[in-house]
Amino acid sequence: MKDIDLDRVQEILVTAATDIGLKILAAIALWVIGRWLIGVSQKLIRVALEKQQFDPTLLRYVHSIVSITLNVLLVIGILGYFGIQTTSFAALLATAGIAIGAAWAGLLSNFAAGVFLIVLRPFKVGDVITASGITGTVKEIGIFSSTINTSDHIVTIIGNNKILSDNIQNFSSSEYRRVDLKYQISSATNPEEAIQLLQVKLSEIPKVLSEPPIEINILEFNLVGPVLAVRPYCNNADYWSVYFEVNRVMAKAFADAGYPTPMASQNMIVKQN
Structure with missing residues (x-):
């Protein structure tokens, strides 16, 4: 009798182990096949959107949202295969989402700001902007933050909420840009000739650029002499090269013309009793 019970227990254990093993193998197969199908779906969506000439930033957003959604559905499907109530799991996810949302309010605000940056389009990847006090070229507009590469090649990552809540200057939105410079000349120099x-x-x-024309005027006076406001225009990509070249040309032009070096001077009157 004991031998029969032992055989029965062994049979039940073997059957249960076999059933669990088959389910685990099936779950692994479902995961592998599901991940492959997700990859194929993402590739098809990306190709279709690229044919429609979608913005690269928006394309990355769509890719991320589709990837997260399909992976969550895949996990729920595998859990359902194991007999786990997916409705309870969905309720658990909703509860966890509320708790995570309360704890990660700042992170979610960055996510919402990122969506608005895509919709409102104040700038795009490749634009030169100033945002949150940082000036540089936009390399990426991410889900939670954006990446700006400054002129001295420092990669700066800024939260999207901070960008959207502050002033944004987009230097690439127009065809050209004005270079604002000052040049001090001596009081002994005729400003009109200069x-x-x-x-x-x-x-x-x-x-x-010849259009708009170069603007040169007297900006102010000080003890040294007149200060000229020098404002040429150039294409956005040529801003810094024009900035430095104009300074070089001004210094050389005044030196070749023999204009006196600007120096501060004061006249002192001494009265003797």
């Missing part, structure tokens, strides 16, 4: 000289010399710089 302005005419600079107009000629700066117009010879290849990357300086």
Whole structure:
């Protein structure tokens, strides 16, 4: 009798182990096949959106959302195969989502801001902007943060909520940009002659645009003499090269013309009793 019971227990254990093993193998197979199908679906969606010339940033958003949604559905399907009540699991996910949302309010605000950045489109990847006090080229607009590469090649990651809640300057939205410079001249120099000289010399710089015209005027006076406001225009990509070239040309033009070096001077009157 004991031998029969032992055989029965062994039979039950073997049957149960076999059943569990088969389910585990089936779950693994479902996971592998599901992941492969998800990859194929993402590729098809990406190809279709690229044919429609979707923005690369929006394409990454769609890719992320589709990936997360399909993976969650795959996990729920595998759990359902094991007999786990997916309705209870969905309720658990909803409860966990509320708790996580309360704990990660800042992170979710960054996510919401990222969605608005995509919808409102104040800038796109490749634009030169100033956001949250950082100036550089936009390399990526992510789900929670955006990446800006500054002119000195420092990669800066800024939360999307901070970007959207602050002022944004987009230098790439227009075709050209004005270079704002000041140049101090001596009080012994005729400012009108200096302005005419600079107009000629700066117009010879290849990357300086002829339209809009170069603006050169007297900005202010100080103890040294007049201060000129020098404002040429250039294409966005040529801003820094024009900035430095204009400074070089101004210094050389004044030196070649023999203009005196600007120096501060004061007249002292001494009265003797």
